[in-house]
Amino acid sequence: MEEKWLHALGAMVNGIYVLTTGDDARMTGMIASWVSQVSHDPPMVMVAVHPNRYSHQLIKKTGSFALHLLLKEQKHLLVHLKGPEPEKRLEDLAWRAGETGVPILQDCLAYLECVLRARHEPGNHTLYIGEVVGADLFSAEEPMSTLDYEGFYVGKE
Numbered sequence: 080m081e082e083k084w085l086h087a088l089g090a091m092v093n094g095i096y097v098l099t100t101g102d103d104a105r106m107t108g109m110i111a112s113w114v115s116q117v118s119h120d121p122p123m124v125m126v127a128v129h130p131n132r133y134s135h136q137l138i139k140k141t142g143s144f145a146l147h148l149l150l151k152e153q154k155h156l157l158v159h160l161k162g163p164e165p166e167k168r169l170e171d172l173a174w175r176a177g178e179t180g181v182p183i184l185q186d187c188l189a190y191l192e193c194v195l196r197a198r199h200e201p202g203n204h205t206l207y208i209g210e211v212v213g214a215d216l217f218s219a220e221e222p223m224s225t226l227d228y229e230g231f232y233v234g235k236e
């Protein structure tokens with residue numbers, strides 16, 4: 080891709096989310112910014128996940144995921160959730176199992192718990208579309224977004 084295309088794409092503004100998935104046996108979390116609402120009724124959201132991510136298979140297997148909006152002061156999570164052992168990333172964080180069994184983080188600005196309804200592979204990421212089955216907003220502050228992040232997610236691999 081041409082460099083200027085990359086920078087135009089990188090200028091798109093997105094939220095920065097923690098995506099969690101898993102069940103009793105295995106669970107994990109990762110940072111995701113390619114996220115959007117795609118339906119009001121039923122409420123649905125989409126996240127684009129590269130097949131190399133540990134979460135990729137786990138979302139397919141469990142059929143559920145949760146997206147967490149972050150407070151701007153939670154930048155340490157960007158480092159924490161890059162840890163080399165994906166299954167251990169949630170160990171130090173407070174979470175509870177949602178109604179689908181997916182881990183819901185206690186400390187966040189808001190969360191959306193989703194049941195997987197569709198999956199598309201239009202390019203090099205899988206679009207997971209989930210119906211929101213649980214959600215809450217805990218703060219009126221502005222959420223963390225790509226405007227708070229130096230650099231951008233390129234999505235190459």
Ligand SMILES: Cc1cc2nc3c(=O)[nH]c(=O)nc-3n(C[C@H](O)[C@H](O)[C@H](O)COP(=O)(O)O)c2cc1C
Pocket residue numbers: 095108109110111112113114127128129131132133134157160161162165204228231232
């Ligand atoms: C700001 C930011 C946004 C990201 N957005 C996405 C995304 O939308 N989709 C994706 O697959 N990876 C995304 N990533 C990359 C993953 O978070 C990262 O590679 C992580 O290590 C997950 O891979 P793993 O769980 O297999 O280790 C993003 C990373 C950052 C720092």
